[in-house]
Amino acid sequence: MTKIADKPRSMPQGHVRLPAHELIYRQLRALVLFGDLAPGQPVTIQGLTDLLGAGMTPVREAIRRLIAEGALEFQGNRRVCVPHLSADNIGELILVRQWVEPHLAHCATAHATAEDLKQLTALDDELDAAIDRGDLRAYLESNYRFHKVVYDIADAPILAELADGLWLRFGPSLRVVFGRLGTQNLPDNHKAMLAAMAGGDGDGAAAAMRKDVAQGMELVRMALTGGRSLR
Amino acid sequence: MTKIADKPRSMPQGHVRLPAHELIYRQLRALVLFGDLAPGQPVTIQGLTDLLGAGMTPVREAIRRLIAEGALEFQGNRRVCVPHLSADNIGELILVRQWVEPHLAHCATAHATAEDLKQLTALDDELDAAIDRGDLRAYLESNYRFHKVVYDIADAPILAELADGLWLRFGPSLRVVFGRLGTQNLPDNHKAMLAAMAGGDGDGAAAAMRKDVAQGMELVRMALTGGRSLR
DNA sequence: GCGTCTATAATATGATCAAATTATTTAACG
């Protein structure tokens, strides 16, 4: 296992000093979100202290946080791992996302400024570029960031946190499933959504969002039920 | 500040030894959920180590977990407190609860055994008794446990965790708001719900649940918008 | 196979360091 970072003895004066547990949390979160840790993979404290060059305390806190968010699973004994998704789990996630994401898209449409739309368009361009390059990792990141910005615009912090948290649950599977499909067949209803938002059509944006979510999640569901078991 | 527990030097042999951070988490969670910590009240690590007779590490982990669940708020600097609810927050909570709780009630109706209904009836009796006694704390606990059991029966772990997590956000305000009303005017649509569940009427149970949630949350909303500020 | 032993990893403590708030002093101004 390779080291990602050395322990910084003296901080090289980044503008704001973020506490170590926060940094570790963000790194570990990204590892889960973009599928660098596969479902079922065990997560150990000491493994992460070596990998990220951090002390035990910050690593412990980051792991606890991610367990609370459902990104990691505490296995009764004292082992922690990235959870597998069951078919039932996927069904629940589809249900929640199909309710909450259109709602947020609707709110976002009401609040979006020209500046916001520009930012979303730029992110969607990045996403297209990633698809053309066949760069799965970049696709996953751009796609996530697009949705994240929509949440922020919607100005509904509790719903946004809820929607954001769900990504941690299906992120690991997304990587596995989409990896088998190639980047050409991935869902992208963002342009229809942007058009609706630009026209102030909240219902249209919500419908586009629902379609986007439904397509993506359905691919995961099919892979987990139809295909051979991932376990 | 009075001590709740002494540090147990040797465990008095409870059957299963739960780790300290888990015990601390549950105690602190209950303190938030039932309003023993008021909105705005600061939560310090060292205060809790004294109050609960625990070391710093377990307390830190418990606090992190509760922050991740939205029960506590990290205030930029490094202070932690019980969050205040804004009118917008309440609006979001009403929206989510009115969607998810009826859904869970519907699922629960499909899965409920005679045993389950017996347990729910017993909990509802406790709730009635608490109302008669004018015992607010017991009402809050019985009410929560009733809903919690419905979640468990529904057999939808992700939705259940979601619904359960929301309680932490409005729990502190519930205590404040209901404390002003007296126990006679509190919502209780559990009997209609139980009747529907017993008859296998999922839609009826969902409707009763929606009504129960709407009544309770509306009281909180009115108190927070209409009444003088709680701050 | 079953029980015991050992190695490994998690849990928990207290000490140490750093940051932030509060209290106190000092200085400036009306």
Added chain:
DNA sequence: CGTTAAATAATTTGATCATATTATAGACGC
């Protein structure tokens, strides 16, 4: 001379680490 404001000191509290303890998994012998 009193009041206010700035600067500084003191205290509280959070962050991190090194280390000791404890529990679990896997290996070994029976």
